[in-house]
Amino acid sequence: MAEDYQMLPGALMKGKRGIVTGVTNHQSIAWGIASQLAAQGAELGFLHVPGQERRVTPLAESVGARFVAPADVTDDASMDAAFEVARATFGTIDFFVHAIAFAPRDQISGSFVENATREGFLTAMSVSAYSFVDCCRRASALMPEAGGSIITLTYMGSERAIPNYNTMGVAKAALEASVRYAARDLGPKGIRVNAVSPGAMRTLSLAGIQGGRAMLAKGRSLSAMKQDTAMEGVAGCALWLLSDLGRSTTGEVVHVDAGFHIMGFTEDETAEG
Ligand code: NAP
Numbered sequence: 001m002a003e004d005y006q007m008l009p010g011a012l013m014k015g016k017r018g019i020v021t022g023v024t025n026h027q028s029i030a031w032g033i034a035s036q037l038a039a040q041g042a043e044l045g046f047l048h049v050p051g052q053e054r055r056v057t058p059l060a061e062s063v064g065a066r067f068v069a070p071a072d073v074t075d076d077a078s079m080d081a082a083f084e085v086a087r088a089t090f091g092t093i094d095f096f097v098h099a100i101a102f103a104p105r106d107q108i109s110g111s112f113v114e115n116a117t118r119e120g121f122l123t124a125m126s127v128s129a130y131s132f133v134d135c136c137r138r139a140s141a142l143m144p145e146a147g148g149s150i151i152t153l154t155y156m157g158s159e160r161a162i163p164n165y166n167t168m169g170v171a172k173a174a175l176e177a178s179v180r181y182a183a184r185d186l187g188p189k190g191i192r193v194n195a196v197s198p199g200a201m202r203t204l205s206l207a208g209i210q211g212g213r214a215m216l217a218k219g220r221s222l223s224a225m226k227q228d229t230a231m232e233g234v235a236g237c238a239l240w241l242l243s244d245l246g247r248s249t250t251g252e253v254v255h256v257d258a259g260f261h262i263m264g265f266t267e268d269e270t271a272e273g
Contacts, residue, residue: 005231007035012243013042017090021047022099023056027203029153029234030099031059036235038063045089047071047082073100073131083138095242096139098152101205102127107167109210116167124167129174136182140191147190149242154195154253156261164210176253183251192250194241199229199257222266224259
């Protein structure tokens with residue numbers, strides 16, 4: 001529930017309406033972001049994978065959601081119907097949160113070269129990267145002349161080769177490039193497009209990755225701050241990018257990982273040399 005997290009109350013999002021995807025349970029990063037947006041006065045609509053309404057609806061209702069609708073990003077008809085619900089409810093939207101990723105299990109374990117299949121690779125790309133472009137097209141069509149803000153969630157496995165992350169890392173690299181191209185296209189309309197790149201966090205998606213626990217432990221021990229990534233930190237970054245505070249920032253990938261991505265050698269590694 002929203003009270004699990006220490007979200008900053010205020011009115012930064014008062015009068016703003018938007019769509020949040022990717023809420024599966026209270027551990028979902030999208031839920032942390034939705035909780036923070038609601039605490040700042042945003043009106044929210046939620047899109048979820050068909051069949052998940054029983055899990056998503058209680059969470060959505062706890063923050064006064066205006067609608068909860070099914071949307072499978074691999075199915076155009078499902079996306080058409082979901083965005084029609086958003087249009088009928090809100091008319092226009094000011095922001096959109098894309099927090100969706102999937103790769104078949106064999107694509108996120110073991111050897112990247114040996115395990116990458118055409119089908120698995122394309123599935124990861126379709127759900128985790130192409131879906132973002134499709135959402136940008138649909139969300140931007142609902143944004144008013146004043147513009148809006150779109151964010152997605154990525155991971156440092158796009159920039160560096162992380163054990164087991166494999167095909168998902170390639171999909172995240174495509175996602176981050178898509179952020180830059182979408183920012184360029186939509187910038188003249190006043191629509192900003194950015195990515196938040198959290199460190200490893202304990203969610204269902206992480207549990208699906210072989211070695212997910214090690215990613216969490218290393219994310220902490222190898223970070224500059226020697227801390228886990230806090231949900232409040234990720235949600236705060238999303239709030240900055242989605243609110244008017246972020247008005248001149250677009251095309252960025254912002255790391256929120258307690259300084260994991262900036263680190264070079266560990267003390268142990270230099271001592272060995
Ligand atoms: P999560 O709670 O499992 O969220 C992933 C979401 O993607 C789920 O709600 C899932 O729905 C949805 N999804 C999968 N296939 C879909 C489809 N075909 N259509 C619509 N939605 C679909 O895990 P999370 O960690 O919060 O992930 C959110 C985002 O953060 C992802 O992009 C992930 O890569 C990124 N991220 C996560 C971490 C981490 O360590 N956890 C770190 C950096 C970035 P169902 O569960 O209902 O299938």
